[in-house]
Amino acid sequence: MKITMVGTGYVGLVTGTCLADMGNDVICLDKDEEKLKNLEKGIMPIYERGLRDLAERNIREKRLMFTTDTKKAIQSSDVIFICVGTPPKKDGSVDLNYVFSVAKSIGKYMNNYKIVVDKSTVPVGTAEKVEKIIKEELKKRNKETEFDVVSNPEFLREGAAIKDFQNPDRVVVGTKTKDEKSIKIMERLYRSTTRVGRPIIFTDRKSAELIKYASNAMLAARISFINQLSHLCDKIGADIKEVSKGMGLDSRIGSRFLQAGAGFGGSCFPKDVSGLLMTLKNNKCPSSIFSAIINANEEQKLFVAEKVESLLHGLNGKTIAVWGLSFKPRTDDIRESPSLTIVKMFLEKGAKLRLFDPEAMDNFKKVFPESDNIYYGKKPYDAVENADILIILTEWDEFREPDFGLIKKKMKSPRIFDGRNIYNPEEIKEEGFEYEGVGRR
């Protein structure tokens, strides 16, 4: 099949590469020329395990191409995926300008039947709007070309994106009618999914759009739920990890997304919960659960920063080592990462920061450049040099079993605040550290 991915970010690049690897001819269209030039040379704009090798092979075999030529990309494909960003506006609603501008271009250049696939996370009703925009553009050209707009939300997790494409929990496809041409083509496109026994759900477009928001909001709700309980554990001396474990063993509850920490981040959860909240409000529906998810998350970052402040009896002049800056392990993505808020608070209170992350430091440096107060270590152990405290903000595997003896030797005072509860408190204390976690000691 001939496919165009509009937007070559986390979603477009990974999905495009995986679709090319299945034998499709894929054109990745982006407006960022530098990004595409680098991609042609095999330089990936993002860190995602396994992506470089897969992309390189498909570029070499000429199934994966990159272009900034919108007209060519639209005219030479049967299926056009919209994978551009849908960032939040100041009021929390979703900025759909990128999506609508792609829809306009499709209407402007479309020359024969196309399936337009909304893969970006978009509020309920967007597929209808995309369809309307394309129709208006066609009308301006006096064209009556047939097309279908399909909603196919993406559920990949950064850090496991390729695996998620190859073996998704489910694929959701929303169509306008139950008998349109696009259904067969989407079935064919996702044949590899059904081949590995994973389901494709065909539904209407609004339900498909809502499934994405509802799924992310539910996962975020679980995190905020356990995070808020961690405050109580902290006060009364219970252990939140034990609470999660005991709850998670209930088969009705399950253990995933029930780990207390420094709050959720990333390009999806915060903006998608806010986006859903706005949709509920616009439709005059009760929405208190959804505001609570967001508020609890903001409070959690503050809770972590204040814990560190109280452990150090004030932050002014203190040196804080931070391990982990990305919003989660195995990605270089720092969008909405709790580390952004927490590091900012530390700096405002006069602390000096020594930071380390295996993949996210280049992105973090764009927001917090190296300075007298901010040092970036080449190795995790560089960051702890002379520090008053080490805090863990992302649970990268390599932080799980470090050389505690070396850390202790390098730190000014052996103190760890485990913002992701990755350590066993007893073991760390036996190593000679003062230890605190989130909702456990």
Ligand SMILES: NC(=O)c1ccc[n+]([C@@H]2O[C@H](COP(=O)([O-])OP(=O)(O)OC[C@H]3O[C@@H](n4cnc5c(N)ncnc54)[C@H](O)[C@@H]3O)[C@@H](O)[C@H]2O)c1
């Ligand atoms: N990142 C994730 O893990 C993830 C997971 C599921 C869903 N999503 C959703 O997928 C969408 C894309 O997310 P992302 O993280 O890949 O975004 P991203 O910001 O990484 O990439 C978007 C790309 O689109 C390009 N772009 C913008 N307008 C364009 C235009 N008119 N023509 C061509 N290119 C254009 C940008 O240059 C950028 O490269 C969002 O709606 C997001 O919510 C993301």
